Amino acid sequence: MADTNPQLNLTPEQRQAALAKAAEVRRARKEMLDAVAAGTLSLAEVFDRDDDVAKRTKVKRLLMALPGVGKVRCQSLMEVAGIPENRRVGGLGKNQKAQLLDLTA
Numbered sequence: 001m002a003d004t005n006p007q008l009n010l011t012p013e014q015r016q017a018a019l020a021k022a023a024e025v026r027r028a029r030k031e032m033l034d035a036v037a038a039g040t041l042s043l044a045e046v047f048d049r050d051d052d053v054a055k056r057t058k059v060k061r062l063l064m065a066l067p068g069v070g071k072v073r074c075q076s077l078m079e080v081a082g083i084p085e086n087r088r089v090g091g092l093g094k095n096q097k098a099q100l101l102d103l104t105a
Helices: 012-038 043-048 059-065 071-081 094-104
Strands: none
Touching: 012 043, 012 059, 043 094, 059 071, 059 094, 071 094
8 A cells, every 4th residue: 555645755855845834834823923912913803814824823822812811711712602622713704703802802
């Protein structure tokens, strides 16, 4: 049976490029979450972003970056809005986004 996982067949150069891209995405996500924590980027602004960094961020991480939101409040917000724990921002519906904006306002 042949290997179907493309990651196993990467050349060293391809692997290095993939690692560099992953590091860049992590850096960009950290910058976005730090901006949310500092109050320079609002939840609505993150929801309006059309890039993969915002879309692929887990809702839980985003909410916990908000000032005054810890684990308990984050879990409560997600339960009230009916959002599964592993949902990503890109997977939220407009009603869920609106509900989160109302709950965190």
